[in-house]
Amino acid sequence: MQTKPACPGGRQDHVDHRTTTGGATTPPPPRPPRPPRAGAATAFVFSPADEERRRGVRRMKTTATGLLVLVALVYVLAKYAQHAWGAGGWAGYVAAAAEAGMVGALADWFAVTALFRRPLGLPIPHTAIIPTKKDQLGISLGEFVGENFLSSDVVKARLHSLGIGGRLGAWLAEPAHADRVTAELATALRGALTVLRDADVQAVVGEAITRRAETAEIAPGIGKTLERVVADGGHHRAVDLVCAKAHDWLVTHGESVMDAVQGGAPGWTPRFVDRKVGDRVYKELLRFVTEMRDMPEHPARGAVDRFLTDFAADLQSDTETRARVERLKSELLARGEVQDVIASAWTAIRSMIISAAEDEQSELRLRVRASLMSLGARLATDGRLQDKVEGWIEGAVVYVVTNYRTEITSLITDTVAGWDAEHTSRKIEAHIGRDLQFIRINGTVVGALAGLVIYTVSRAFGA
Numbered sequence: 001m002q003t004k005p006a007c008p009g010g011r012q013d014h015v016d017h018r019t020t021t022g023g024a025t026t027p028p029p030p031r032p033p034r035p036p037r038a039g040a041a042t043a044f045v046f047s048p049a050d051e052e053r054r055r056g057v058r059r060m061k062t063t064a065t066g067l068l069v070l071v072a073l074v075y076v077l078a079k080y081a082q083h084a085w086g087a088g089g090w091a092g093y094v095a096a097a098a099e100a101g102m103v104g105a106l107a108d109w110f111a112v113t114a115l116f117r118r119p120l121g122l123p124i125p126h127t128a129i130i131p132t133k134k135d136q137l138g139i140s141l142g143e144f145v146g147e148n149f150l151s152s153d154v155v156k157a158r159l160h161s162l163g164i165g166g167r168l169g170a171w172l173a174e175p176a177h178a179d180r181v182t183a184e185l186a187t188a189l190r191g192a193l194t195v196l197r198d199a200d201v202q203a204v205v206g207e208a209i210t211r212r213a214e215t216a217e218i219a220p221g222i223g224k225t226l227e228r229v230v231a232d233g234g235h236h237r238a239v240d241l242v243c244a245k246a247h248d249w250l251v252t253h254g255e256s257v258m259d260a261v262q263g264g265a266p267g268w269t270p271r272f273v274d275r276k277v278g279d280r281v282y283k284e285l286l287r288f289v290t291e292m293r294d295m296p297e298h299p300a301r302g303a304v305d306r307f308l309t310d311f312a313a314d315l316q317s318d319t320e321t322r323a324r325v326e327r328l329k330s331e332l333l334a335r336g337e338v339q340d341v342i343a344s345a346w347t348a349i350r351s352m353i354i355s356a357a358e359d360e361q362s363e364l365r366l367r368v369r370a371s372l373m374s375l376g377a378r379l380a381t382d383g384r385l386q387d388k389v390e391g392w393i394e395g396a397v398v399y400v401v402t403n404y405r406t407e408i409t410s411l412i413t414d415t416v417a418g419w420d421a422e423h424t425s426r427k428i429e430a431h432i433g434r435d436l437q438f439i440r441i442n443g444t445v446v447g448a449l450a451g452l453v454i455y456t457v458s459r460a461f462g463a
Contacts, residue, residue: 046430053430060437067444068109071101082245093455100451108443111125112436116425131421138416142409150405152398159394165386169379178372182365184365186357193350201350202343209342210333218329219322223315230308239304243293250286257282 046054075098082091087233113119114127130137148154171177229235258278292298307378332338356364378385401408416424429436 037306046427050427050430053434054426057430057433061435064105064109064437064440064444067441068102068105071098071105071444071448074098075102089459091451092459096455097448097452100454101448104447104450105440105444106438107447112439115436116429116433128425130425132177134419134421134424135413135417138413141416142412145412148410150401150408152402155397155401156394159397160390163377163386163390164393165389168389169376171380172372172376173380174376175373178369178376182369185368186365189357190354193354198347198350202346205346206339206343209345210339213329215335217322217326219315222325223312226308226315227312230305230312232282235304235308236301239301240293243289244312247286247289247293250282254282254286255287293407313353 075095078091078095078098083097110119114124115129117131118124118127172181258275258281277435286299292300295301311321315325353364356362359365379389
């Protein structure tokens with residue numbers, strides 16, 4: 001089999017990717033479309049409405065051109081009648097009017113066409129204005145918007161005239177609108193919580209709680225709280241609970257108590273003595289706990305009160321006690337179990353908030369809805385609150401307009417600069433071209449009338 005010779009340098013001039021099967025040639029597979037070049041101009045997408053406008057422009061062009069052809073035909077016939085048939089003076093008037101109509105039509109055709117393209121493709125200066133001056137038009141439009149619409153005085157006057165506070169209040173006071181705002185807020189809250197990474201938030205929350213706990217001394221606060229609890233007798237229920245539970249435990253585990261006492265007796269004592277001692281200790285312990293449970297004025301209860309009172313005072317004033325509490329706090333915070341609990345707090349809070357946001361009857365959403373309706377009712381009737389809200393809104397908008405006017409207007413200039421010149425011209429022509437064709441028609445009519453008047457005046461003065 002003979003092969004193609006390779007070109008110098010090892011590169012072939014042509015590679016035929018077609019294959020032949022049974023005499024039929026299979027074309028090469030289609031190439032994938034090239035991606036758009038970076039920085040390429042943006043082409044418009046013509047909607048069905050735009051196509052209908054373009055058809056309207058074409059109809060008006062046909063009408064205007066037809067009127068030009070008509071006056072040209074009238075001019076030819078008038079001149080022919082004037083010279084060939086020896087028609088009277090009327091032919092001169094008709095020819096003058098038709099001639100001026102043609103001039104007006106051609107002049108307006110040139111003016112309208114020069115906006116969008118070069119007439120007859122000729123490189124006439126100052127034609128195809130929109131395609132060639134597109135960027136300058138965008139800059140001028142941006143400057144016009146910035147000077148006349150984005151000035152602080154204009155924005156303030158416009159916002160003040162709208163009465164946003166009262167309107168917003170009346171709108172929020174409607175239950176349906178409050179429900180809608182509540183639902184939107186719930187959706188935004190769920191979205192924000194979904195976007196946040198649990199690990200990052202847990203780290204931040206854990207660090208914040210730990211730092212706060214480490215910097216704040218807790219002993220004085222605990223002491224003050226304990227002092228108030230003891231003064232109010234709030235600890236009595238806790239003492240009652242401990243005594244009741246201790247009594248029940250002793251009744252249930254009496255044998256265990258006696259065995260423990262007997263096990264601690266010396267080895268040389270008789271067994272029956274150990275049992276009697278254990279029984280005696282158990283009965284005395286049970287009697288003590290029972291009396292403490294049933295007697296509010298029991299001396300042991302008074303001892304507990306004095307101990308708690310002294311401990312509360314030490315927590316507030318004793319340096320050593322406070323230092324011991326702080327060391328205990330630091331040791332607890334350093335334990336991995338405590339850090340895990342602190343870190344998991346975010347997960348619990350997040351789940352709780354998401355559940356409340358999804359449930360339309362949750363306390364969170366009901367409270368938000370009620371607050372919105374209450375705010376709306378106040379805004380609708382309270383003039384001072386309206387002025388305050390409108391002042392906030394005006395200040396925020398004026399700040400944005402004043403500090404970001406260049407960025408806002410650059411949106412216009414950059415967008416116009418990114419448009420494709422040809423498509424921009426076609427898009428604008430589709431929107432205003434129909435009215436521009438009326439200029440051609442009016443130019444034909446007005447030119448004919450002007451020509452008729454000029455010819456008539458000339459004839460009147462014997463020209």
